Amino acid sequence: MALGIKNKLIFISPENRIEYLFEKRSRNFSNPEEQVQAEVYCRLILQYGYPKERIRNFVSVTMGSTTKEADIVVYRDDKCEQPHILVECKKAEVSEAEFVQAVNQAYSYAYALPNNVKFVWVTSSIKNEYFSVDKSKNTRTTLPDIPPFGVDKLASYKFVKGTKPSAEKGKQQFFDLQIVDEADLTRRFKQAHNALWAGGQLNPSEAFDELDKLIFCKIWDERKPRKDGTPYDFQLMLDFDEQNEDGIKKNNQALLNRITALYAEGRTKDPEVFKDNIRLSPERVRTIVGYLQEVSLSKTDLDSKGRAFETFMGSFFRGEFGQFFTPRRVVKFIVDVLPITHDSYVLDTSCGSGGFLLHALDKVRREADEYYQDGTPEHHRHWHDFAEKKLYGIEINEQISRTAKMNMIIHDDGHTNVISADGLLSDGELQNQSNNLGFKYNHFDFIITNPPFGSTVKQTEKAYLANYSFGLKDVSWLDIKNSGVQNRDTQATEVLFIEQCHNFLKPNGYLAIVIPDGILTNSSLQYVRDSIEEKFRIIAVVSLPQTAFKATGAGVKSSVLFLRKYDASETKRLSDIKKDIQTAIKNRHQYEATLKAWDSEKKAILKNATGIDFEGDLKAFKKTEQYKMWKNEINSEYSDKITTLKENLLDEYLAQKQAQLPDYPIFMAIAEHIGYDATGKDTAINELDVIGTELARFIMGVNHGEF
Structure with a gap:
């Protein structure tokens, strides 16, 4: 985006409106989809080499009796009469189901435009899918990327180690993995997790485990020895033609095979992390790889990726496990x-x-x-x-x-x-x-x-x-x-x-x-x-x-x-000091003898009903309510005496302990x-x-x- 502003492709006003300078059209930049569209517009020109004169935003598309609006159309000619690429932009937080709907919507626009659109690009900034279109055969074929300006044929992959985008026209662009910020990575983790469980085939806990495994594979793919110019394994590749269902299945299975091989390699280094195999279908593996393939986890700032994972992880565990x-x-x-x-x-x-x-x-x-x-x-x-x-x-x-x-x-x-x-x-x-x-x-x-x-x-x-x-x-x-x-x-x-x-x-x-x-x-x-x-x-x-x-x-x-x-000797010394203080206090107050004397005294009083007037037989008196109330009073009296004695001894103990134990600041x-x-x-x-x-x-x- 900054390069787009620098190269005078776009301008963002203080009122937060974006102006596409060549077309002299402006929109509300607070709209999340508009932010994605502005990024794509700049990339088409600066990264893919398309002339700004051949790009139009907000293109009207007639569909029956209604008129829709395609986000971006790239044309093959300067008059902008021959559509070449159609781009559909969605906000980053779009769900997997909404993304699939956007793909279908983009195709409906491509088919409705006059002349033949060759390529479709659907993006939410954190997920991208590319297709070639054959209107005559009513087919769509997945691609690793859209072709840059002047390129007709693409390789089966997009992400290559040690590659920098080339300004050379007529040549395919390969990309190394990109560094992203904390917010972007958090969104990718959350969207990938939601894509796994939202359909109901996995519960959130199982989805979390499976996503963890694929993140593990992603990290291992970046860490394993690989020469510059070599494609990464953790990416969507097109080794088979996807014009039919069989080709799609073959590519998905090939992807799963590569991911499984990464998983096996990584587990030899960290066998305790995961003890079971990847339990996702090839189609679901493809979905998750789509969210993570272009990100460099190894080069992204340590704090950013750490906070992103912890934010995603924390919200999940609070909800799932409390x-x-x-x-x-x-x-x-x-x-x-x-x-x-x-x-x-x-x-x-x-x-x-x-x-x-x-x-x-x-x-x-x-x-x-x-x-x-x-x-x-x-x-x-x-x-x-x-x-x-x-x-x-x-x-x-x-x-x-x-x-x-x-x-x-x-x-x-x-x-x-x-x-x-x-x-x-x-x-x-x-x-x-x-x-x-x-x-x-x-x-x-x-x-x-x-x-x-x-x-x-x-x-x-x-x-x-x-x-x-x-x-x-x-x-x-x-x-x-x-x-x-x-x-x-x-x-x-x-x-x-x-x-x-x-x-x-x-x-x-x-x-x-x-x-x-x-x-x-x-x-x-x-x-x-x-x-x-x-x-x-x-x-x-x-x-x-x-x-x-x-x-x-x-x-x-x-x-x-x-x-x-x-150390153990100091703990024993302190314990012994406390025991000695306790023993000395009990001896000084003749504690045990006093308690035994009081107990004998109380029993004698209760036995003989000493100190209370009554008439008749003692045995019969002890069955009366008057005796029971008096007995409770005597028990309470001696209990209070014992409690008071203990409190006095405890106060003395605390004072002695404070005087004899080490004195240090806290x-x-x-x-x-x-x-x-x-x-x-x-x-x-x-x-x-x-x-x-x-x-x-x-x-x-x-x-x-x-x-």
């Missing part, structure tokens, strides 16, 4: 404040679509930029070795874990250790399930994760619950009944994941975890906070607004908790504005930027022993 992925700004904040380098072992125990892993990889890529020139073997090795050997993820949902792997591949890496498994299994079980020995306890430098909230693990369903200390009922140090440790029937997943992350971390390793605020505030979860206090140096608590996860479908008030794991922050609102729309203020700068400095100080 999955709530961590917003990018929260992920970026967490990863940016941590001192992750290419030497770090990094894990996400609930990785979802891989957002935390991708940002960690991006951080190491930026680190590589500081040392090496982009594109050099050293630069590639710096970040790629990290991705291949040190970046790990676990996701319980197989389809989402496969998507996380695809997400990594789209971001130029296919070797990330992402597995589909229950993240609460032991390291041995995870290793056995995945054949990956990297999933081992006391191994990781950083764990960055947002575990599932609100669900529970039941002892009757998951036997491993008994292996977690948080899977056992908490026994208060003031309990003298010696009831013993008992298994819990259930435990919240977010609580168990805190302990599992501790298992996986090295001593001095960092955990950054999104947690519901209840873990920080609910009195019933004091035992969780006590355990965290023994196992970790608490680094920071950053409170997120209530709306932080609203746009992704979750409304739980959350915070990000940053922790640094103590970074506390409240983020009220985080760059987007409850709907996910961008806003001007993101306090996480300022908080992140200060927190990164604080963590650096902790590492250097300053805090």
